[in-house]
Amino acid sequence: MSQYNEQSKQPKILIVDDDPVNADMLKYALAKENKVEIASTGKEALATCFRSPVPDLIILDIQLPDFDGFEIITELKASEETKHIPVMFVTAREGADDQVKGLELGAMDYIIKPYVLPIVVARVRNxxxxxxxxxxxxxxxxxxxLTEIPNRRFFEQMLDREWRRGMRMLQPLSIIMMDIDHFKAFNxxxxxxxxxxxxxxxxxxxxxxxHRGADLVARYGGEEFVALLSDTKIQSACQLAEGIREKVESLAISHEYSSASSVVTISCGVATLTxxxxxxxxxxxNAADKQLYCAKNSGRNTVCS
Structure with a gap:
């Protein structure tokens, strides 16, 4: 599960600046501790921000050739996918008006040109x-x-986000609903x-x-689990579901009170929509849930799609 950046991974910083000298200077100062990407236009920056994994921090020049920084941060803050990304504005202007406007739009801090790199590094680190x-x-x-995987609340948030992403990119979205067979009898x-x-x-x-970064496994409730698979066609989702079913069965956890097997097993329902x-x-x-019931009615320990 990859919707959270792990502490062992380097933070991803996006520098948005059409001046390659300034951008390279910032990248050189920050690349020792972070993974740094550069975008030279607002359009390129937005495309990067809406591509998973999203940046952990954006350093955004106010003056760009296509959009200004205020337009970009407004679009970022309007989207559930990107509204939580902290933005630090870069400006050469000394007046307070731009800084006040940026902070009101949701910027976290300002970096003033010309750079004092030790100060920039310290502010970014903070x-x-x-x-x-x-x-x-x-x-x-x-x-x-209990299980220390995402809960239903987080799944529903991610489902809404991936649904909107799929609509924008015209990409299929798949769900695997999974239920432990005869779990009440086990309990x-x-x-x-x-x-x-x-x-x-x-x-x-x-x-x-x-394993993919954009995918998610969550506990849906009780003994039911769900996998959310972005940009995934039905064939691939079914293959994954079958792999999960086999691996759970291979745990070989004894279940003498199951009609499906002598060990703990799961039933899977798979559905895909664009x-x-x-x-x-x-x-x-609803489609995935219907297929899960189909799997249960087919003797359990199976995959229906």
């Missing part, structure tokens, strides 16, 4: 540290306390503590099967 704390708080409220006979251990083991197993204005996001969830 902004990244603040973002890391905010990300941690967001992660805590978005995680399932009733082995006890809730063992049931919790099964939920944790299955969650980790499912999560380990999903988002458009004529389709509601609930239709994708």
């Amino acid at each position: 902004q990244l540290a603040l973002k890391q704390k905010n990300d941690l708080l967001e992660r805590l409220v978005s995680m399932d306390g 009733d006979n082995y006890g809730h503590r063992q049931g919790d251990n099964v939920l944790i083991a299955v969650a980790r197993c499912i999560d380990s099967c999903v 988002p458009s204005r004529g389709i509601m996001v609930d239709e994708l969830i």
Whole structure:
């Protein structure tokens, strides 16, 4: 699961400046501790920001050849995908008006040209540290306390974001709904503590099967899990679902009270839609849920799509 930047990974900084000398100077100063990308136009900057993974910080020149920085930050703050990215403005103007306007639009700080690089590095480091704390708080409220994977709340947020991305890019979006077979019987006979251990083991197993950065595994509720797969066609989603089903079965957790197998297994329902204005996001969830019931009615421990 990759919707959070891990502490072991370098933060991603986007420098937006049409002056290559200034951009390279900032990149040289910041690249030791961060992954740095450069965009020379507003259009290029927005394209980068709406491509996963999004930047952890944007250093944005106010004056650009196509858009000004105020237009760019306004568009960023209007989108759920990008509104939380901290923005530091770059300006050569000494007046307070531009700085006040930028701060009112949501900028976190200003960098004044000509650069004093040690000050720039320190300010960037402070902004990244603040973002890391905010990300941690967001992660805590978005995680399932037992399995330590994202919860339904976070899944629904990401589903809305990926739906809008799919609509914009005309890309298919797939969902795998998964349910542990005869979990109530497991709880009733082995006890809730063992049931919790099964939920944790299955969650980790499912999560380990999903490797792409933009994809997400979450606990949907009870013994039900869901995988959200961006830009994924039905064939690929079915292959992944079958791989997950096989890997859960290979855990070989004894379940003598299941009619599907002698070990813990899961049933999977897969659905794919290409988002458009004529389709509601609930239709994708309902389609995957319908296929999950199909899998259960087909004897469980299987994949239906």
